[in-house]
Structures are given as structure tokens and as C-alpha cells.
Amino acid sequence: xxxxxxxxxxxxxxxxxxxxxxxxxxxxxxxxxxxxxxxxxxxxxxxxxxxxxxxxxxxxxxxxxxxxxxxxxxxxxxxxxxxxxxxxxxxxxxxxxxxxxxxxxxxxxxxxxxxxxxxxxxxxxxxxxxxxxxxxxxxxxxxxxxxxxxxxxxxxxxxxxxxxxxxxxxxxxxxx
Numbered sequence: 494x495x496x497x498x499x500x501x502x503x504x505x506x507x508x509x510x511x512x513x514x515x516x517x518x519x520x521x522x523x524x525x526x527x528x529x530x531x532x533x534x535x536x537x538x539x540x541x542x543x544x545x546x547x548x549x550x551x552x553x554x555x556x557x558x559x560x561x562x563x564x565x566x567x568x569x570x571x572x573x574x575x576x577x578x579x580x581x582x583x584x585x586x587x588x589x590x591x592x593x594x595x596x597x598x599x600x601x602x603x604x605x606x607x608x609x610x611x612x613x614x615x616x617x618x619x620x621x622x623x624x625x626x627x628x629x630x631x632x633x634x635x636x637x638x639x640x641x642x643x644x645x646x647x648x649x650x651x652x653x654x655x656x657x658x659x660x661x662x663x664x665x666x667x668x669x
Contacts, residue, residue, distance in 0.1 A: 522634055525594050525626050529587050532569050538562040541665045545575075548664050554578040561665035567591060571661050579603060580617055586658045592630060593658045598623040598641070625654055 545557030555576015562570045568591070573584040580602040587595040601617035621639035625632060632651035637643070643650045 518634055521628055522626050525628075525633075528589055529595050532562075532587055535562075535564070535569070538564055538569060539669075541668050543664060543668060547668075548661070555581060559661060559665065561661070561669070563669065566669075568662050568665065571658070571665065573661065579612070580620070584657075586654075586661065588658075588662075593627045593655060595627065596623075596625040596654045596658070598625075600639070600641075625650060627651075627655075630655060 539562070541561040541563065543559040545552050545559075548559045549557055553575045555578075557573070557575045560572045560574075561568055562572075568588050570588065571584075571586040573582075573586075575582045580600060582600050583598070585595075585597045586593060598621065599619060600621040602620045603612040603614055604616040604618055605611075606613045619639075621637070621641050623635065623637040623641055623643075625635040627633060632654075635650060642648055643653070
């Protein structure tokens with residue numbers, strides 16, 4: 494009976510959202526965004542950190558770090574940071590009930606200083622931003638600005654991001 498009530502409320506809410514012009518995908522994206530905000534606001538996580546040599550074959554110029562955030566033994570998010578010669582890359586993976594729900598990738602390039610004919614290592618500009626929304630391990634929707642690795646149609650963002658997330662979870666769980 495309890496589950497029928499919950500399902501009925503969910504269906505009613507979905508019908509109202511659709512009637513108000515919000516598609517099912519928009520509703521799911523809003524729910525995922527809400528969960529990501531909740532995760533980002535939490536302060537009680539246990540952190541597990543791996544340096545670049547523990548999870549990368551080749552060391553990037555500026556180093557790297559893989560950080561997992563756990564709640565009651567369950568992974569809630571992972572942050573990857575890589576310092577490269579031309580900037581730095583971040584990837585944030587978010588989970589609900591052990592399943593990937595969202596990934597955000599960003600690349601910040603060092604700004605070229607024309608007067609000094611060199612890159613200013615203290616100043617960056619965002620040259621890529623990607624947001625990927627998942628439901629039950631399947632890519633629901635994504636938005637990107639700038640150029641990235643998924644411009645090549647041979648690289649599937651769903652397969653790639655899910656595989657990366659699983660690998661990072663495995664590595665972090667090994668240290669937990």
C-alpha cells in the first residue's frame with residue numbers, strides 16, 4: 494500500500510509537471526540537479542584521496558588527484574583534478590544509491606600572454622564545460638560548450654563516462 498501511494502504521488506507530480514509544460518526529461522534533469530546540489534551542500538562526508546601515481550599510468554605536468562566522498566560507506570561523489578601543461582581539467586561524478594547520475598567535466602586553459610610570449614600560469618579561462626545526466630546507467634541528456642573528446646563519434650560519452658566512474662569507484666574503494 495505504501496509503495497502504491499508513493500507511485501501515485503510520483504505519477505500525479507509527473508502529470509502536473511507535464512501539464513505545466515515540463516517534459517519527463519526536464520523533470521528528471523531537475524531531480525538530478527537537486528540531488529547534485531544536496532551532495533555539494535553536505536559536509537559530513539568521509540574523504541578518500543589518491544595521488545596521480547596511484548591511478549594514472551603517466552604523470553601529468555602539474556600532478557593529479559582523485560578524491561572520493563563517502564556517506565555511510567557509499568560513494569556519493571568523485572572529483573578528478575589533473576594539472577596539465579596547457580591548463581587543468583576537472584571531472585566530477587555524482588552517485589545516488591550506487592548509480593551514476595551526473596558528470597561535469599571542465600577544462601580551464603592557461604591564458605597566453607602575448608607581451609611576454611608565454612602562458613600565464615596564474616590565469617585561466619574555461620574552454621570546455623560538459624554536463625551529462627544519467628538515469629539507470631543510461632545517458633539521458635548532455636550539454637557541452639567548447640571542444641572535447643566526444644566530438645569524435647567513435648567515442649561514446651555514455652560508455653566512456655560510465656566506465657571511468659566504475660574504475661574510479663573501484664580504485665577509491667580499494668583504499669577505503
